[in-house]
Amino acid sequence: MENNQWQAYFEERLAAAKLQFERTIDCKHTEFDDLYPYMTEQPQFFWYKRYVAWQELLTIVQTVSDLKLDWHGLFTETQIKYIEKKVMDAKVLDNWYEEQQEGLETGHSSNKE
16 A cells, blocks of 8 residues: 555544544444443443543554554644543543634634644
8 A cells, every 4th residue: 555545544544533532522322332232321331431442542543653644633732632641531531622612612623634
């Protein structure tokens, strides 16, 4: 594969992992729910699901970085800092959308295109 094909492939994978993580923040259905349908009634399942999605996102970012491809374009500056720190805590969950929401309120998008 050529470099631009790899870039396109990993951008697609990264976008999917980001969406999956964001769906866990929003407590929406994910692929993980289908794997463990009997666990959805357990409160700790939502936290576990978030950690799994976060780890998937970090793994893809690490792979893209190892291949010297750009991954920053899909994320805000704040999200990039969280990813680079690699630690998911309440601050990440509380502020993941912060810049995007501010952009919507002011009529500007903070998300990099």
